[in-house]
Amino acid sequence: MHIPIKKVTPETEHAEIVGWVHEVRDLGGLLFFLIRDRTGILQVTAPKKKVDPAVLEILKTVSRESVVRIRGKVKSIDKAPGGRELIPNSVEILNSCESPLLLDVVEKVPAELDTRLDARFMDIRKPRVTAVFLIRSAVIRMVNEFLCARDFVHVTTPKIVAAATEGGTELFPIAYFEKEAFLSQSPQLYKQMMMAAGFEKVYEIGPIFRAEEHNTTKHLNEATSIDVEVSFADHQDVMNLLEDLIVSVYGCVRDTCSDQLATLSLDDLPVPPTPFPRIPYREAIDIAARKTGESFSFGDDIGTVAEKAIGEEMGQHYFIVDWPTAIKPYYAMPHREDPALCRAFDLMHPRMELASGAQRVHQHDLLVEQIRSKGLVPENFAFYLTPFRYGMPPHAGWGLGAERLVMTMLGLNNIREAVLFPRDRHRMVP
RNA sequence: GCCCAGGUAGUGUAGCGGCCUAUCAUGCGGGCCUGUCACGCCCGCGACACGGAUUCGAAUUCCGUCCUGGGCGCCA
Numbered sequence: 001m002h003i004p005i006k007k008v009t010p011e012t013e014h015a016e017i018v019g020w021v022h023e024v025r026d027l028g029g030l031l032f033f034l035i036r037d038r039t040g041i042l043q044v045t046a047p048k049k050k051v052d053p054a055v056l057e058i059l060k061t062v063s064r065e066s067v068v069r070i071r072g073k074v075k076s077i078d079k080a081p082g083g084r085e086l087i088p089n090s091v092e093i094l095n096s097c098e099s100p101l102l103l104d105v106v107e108k109v110p111a112e113l114d115t116r117l118d119a120r121f122m123d124i125r126k127p128r129v130t131a132v133f134l135i136r137s138a139v140i141r142m143v144n145e146f147l148c149a150r151d152f153v154h155v156t157t158p159k160i161v162a163a164a165t166e167g168g169t170e171l172f173p174i175a176y177f178e179k180e181a182f183l184s185q186s187p188q189l190y191k192q193m194m195m196a197a198g199f200e201k202v203y204e205i206g207p208i209f210r211a212e213e214h215n216t217t218k219h220l221n222e223a224t225s226i227d228v229e230v231s232f233a234d235h236q237d238v239m240n241l242l243e244d245l246i247v248s249v250y251g252c253v254r255d256t257c258s259d260q261l262a263t264l265s266l267d268d269l270p271v272p273p274t275p276f277p278r279i280p281y282r283e284a285i286d287i288a289a290r291k292t293g294e295s296f297s298f299g300d301d302i303g304t305v306a307e308k309a310i311g312e313e314m315g316q317h318y319f320i321v322d323w324p325t326a327i328k329p330y331y332a333m334p335h336r337e338d339p340a341l342c343r344a345f346d347l348m349h350p351r352m353e354l355a356s357g358a359q360r361v362h363q364h365d366l367l368v369e370q371i372r373s374k375g376l377v378p379e380n381f382a383f384y385l386t387p388f389r390y391g392m393p394p395h396a397g398w399g400l401g402a403e404r405l406v407m408t409m410l411g412l413n414n415i416r417e418a419v420l421f422p423r424d425r426h427r428m429v430p
Numbered sequence: 431g432c433c434c435a436g437g438u439a440g441u442g443u444a445g446c447g448g449c450c451u452a453u454c455a456u457g458c459g460g461g462c463c464u465g466u467c468a469c470g471c472c473c474g475c476g477a478c479a480c481g482g483a484u485u486c487g488a489a490u491u492c493c494g495u496c497c498u499g500g501g502c503g504c505c506a
Contacts, residue, residue, distance in 0.1 A: 027470090028463035047464065064457090079465055100440035100457060100476095108468055109442045109456045114498055169505055186506085212505050213431060219505065304502065346506090353506060401506060426498085 002069065006039035006259070010076035010084040017042060017086065018069045018094070020125065021062055023106055031059055034081075035070065038130060040259075043085040044070055051088060058091045065097035065105060065125070113414060120421060120430055131260035132417060135253055136406045138260075140205060142252045143226055146245055152201040152228070157190035159183060159207060163380055166329065170211035172221075183209035186399060188331065189384045191229040192360060195395040196387030200231040205402065213425055217414040218352050220403060222423035228357075229397035235333070235343040235359040238396040239319055242347055242355060243276050245400075246317065250409065264410060272317045276347070279314075280322040287313050299324050311350035321345045330370035332358035333396075347400070349408040357398025364388035 002016045019037035026032075031046040046059055062068060072088040102119035103111040105126055116123040123129055144154070160176060161184045171182040187204050194202045208225045230238055250271040254261070261269055279287075285296040288306035291313060296306065302320070310320075325334045325342040332344040344358035361367045367388055368378045378385060403418040416422040421430055 023467085025466050025469055026463085027466060030464040030466075032466055032469085034467080043467080045465080049464085077465090079467090081467065102440070104441055104456070106456095106468080111441060112499080115441070208506085210505065214504060215431090215500085216502085216505095217500080223506075225506085301505095356506065399506075404506080 004039040005035065005037045005042045008042055008074060008082075008084060008086070010074075010082075012074040012084065014072070015074050015086060016069065016071040018067070020105075021064050021066050021068060021097070024062075024064060031056075033059065033062075035068065035086075036125070036127070038134075041081065041127070043080045043082075044072070044088055045075075045080070045085045046088055052090075055088050055091050058093060059088070062091075062093055063097050063099050065101060065122075067094040067097070068092065069094055113416060117416065117422065117427065118430070124420070127263050129417075131263040132406070132410060132412070133420065134260050135257050135264075135410065136402075136418060138253055138257050139249055139406055139409075140402065142249045143203075143205065143245065146248050147201075147203045147228070150201065150241075152203045153194075153199045155191065155194055155199070155202045155204050156206065157184075157187040157204060159209070172209050172211045185210055186225060187227050188329075188399070189381070191227055191397060192331070192392075192395065193384065193387050195229055195231045195362075196390065196392045200393075201229075203228045208399075215425055217416075218404065218407070220415055220419060220422055220424060223419075224402035226400040226402050226405075227397070228399075229395060231393040231395045233359075233396045234394070235321070235345055235357070235396050238357055238359075238398055239278070239321075239345055239347075242357070242398055242400065243274060243317075246276075246347075246354075246405075247271055247274055249405070253409065266410065269409070276316070277314060277318040278321050278345075279318060281320055281324060281341075282322070284310050284320045299326055301327055307348070307352065311348060311352075314348070315350060317350075317354075318348050319345045320348060325370075328358065330367065330374045330376065331360045333361050334366075334370075343396075345398075347398070349404070351408055352404060353401075354404050354408065355398050355400035357396065359394070359396040362388065362392045362394045364392070 002018045005017055005019060008015045008017065017035060019035040022034040022036035022041055024033055029048050031048065033044040034041050035044055046056060048056060069092040070086060070088050071090045072086045075085050075087055076083060077085055102122050103115055105122060107126055124133065160181050162181060166185060166188060169185050171185055174181050174183060186208050187206065191202055191204065204227045206225060208223055210221055212219065228238065228241065250269065254269045254271060261267055282298065284302065285300065285306065288302065288309045289296050291309035292305055322341045323344045325332065325340055328342050328344040332342040335341045335343060342358065344356065346353050347355040361370060364385065367385065371378045403415050406418040407415050412418055416424065
């Protein structure tokens with residue numbers, strides 16, 4: 001049986017490995033092959049005079065990125081990468097690879113993102129890209145573990161929805177038999193209904209769809225949202241939960257993904273310092289005004305320039321709290337003493353927004369009033385409002401963008417780097 | 431959606447009216463090489479997005495089309 005390349009150490013005697021031919025160096029009397037699998041790279045060394053001529057014959061014909069199985073004797077040697085190399089006894093080409101390659105897996109020559117995404121399967125073979133997705137996998141696993149450990153119920157809510165009820169963003173219309181339906185922009189309404197169902201703590205990690213024609217490095221038309229909703233909790237409670245989650249995920253990545261972090265030259269991944277500052281919206285726009293020289297009025301949304309300026313000033317993760325009720329969704333709970341402000345918050349990384357959440361309105365009549373004040377028609381989503389008349393507990397929650405979390409954690413320049421097959425304004429394939 | 435910048439071998443680039451039979455790197459094919467690790471050396475292969483216009487002459491200027499990147503807006 002083959003073993004992962006990472007498990008081949010200077011102490012190993014014999015090994016069988018399977019993987020891709022990463023690089024070939026023919027020195028004449030000596031052949032070097034670098035064989036790559038998900039876990040690492042191993043040098044296979046073939047001195048022409050010492051290896052079986054039949055093995056040599058196969059080795060001489062194998063093209064880069066072909067899939068091979070190699071058995072041999074492991075030699076401990078300082079000169080080889082990782083202090084060990086494999087002297088082959090047998091070589092089998094499981095599938096040969098065409099040439100030229102679609103892009104350079106060894107990264108001697110860079111490839112543009114567009115080229116990379118067209119040949120994504122091959123792009124992902126690059127150790128640096130593999131590392132990003134192994135870390136992403138670890139992040140998602142840790143979010144699951146973190147929330148399970150706190151008695152959260154994992155739920156799955158529909159992605160095909162009947163109406164554009166939530167407002168805020170454009171939705172993708174789809175044909176649903178003889179009716180029009182939409183792809184869900186967020187599980188918001190459903191996770192709130194789960195509060196009425198009595199689950200108390202729910203989470204979902206799933207796709208969300210936004211039909212915005214944006215063209216930026218931090219937006220996707222299909223993204224992954226980590227959504228949480230908690231009964232008998234307020235905005236402060238769920239902010240604390242979110243902060244704990246972020247710190248915990250960073251810590252776990254640092255502890256369990258050291259190989260991948262090293263591949264990305266991020267050996268010292270800093271865990272964000274806590275507590276994350278909570279700055280009121282008014283203070284945030286003051287900072288933006290001071291840093292940019294532009295003027296902002298209460299009720300203005302925080303645009304890209306302001307967001308950057310505030311992020312620069314803060315220099316770490318932070319929350320913006322006490323948002324104007326007018327620019328947050330109807331389900332955000334207004335402050336009792338000042339209804340112009342609400343119990344909504346955004347979690348910010350210096351580069352961008354990561355999450356937004358709020359204590360929700362749980363009183364039916366107030367919710368209806370707020371829906372009307374946003375110019376929406378309550379009758380259009382009775383399915384959502386009904387539970388509020390039959391014992392809806394007070395609750396709060398948030399939604400966190402998984403891609404943005406990974407992107408900011410690893411310092412990726414483009415959010416597309418954090419998605420296997422990104423969907424943007426112009427790309428549906430592959 | 432607006433604005434800007436682009437599309438040159440498989441990949442990444444240089445060239446920006448005639449010195450272009452188009453540069454360099456990588457790759458691929460052939461040759462030499464026993465410790466490479468971006469192996470090295472020699473020979474060769476391979477490209478101006480598409481359509482139109484201007485011009486004696488267009489990769490280079492202009493118009494249109496398609497495609498891409500970035501900034502902003504919108505949005506999370």
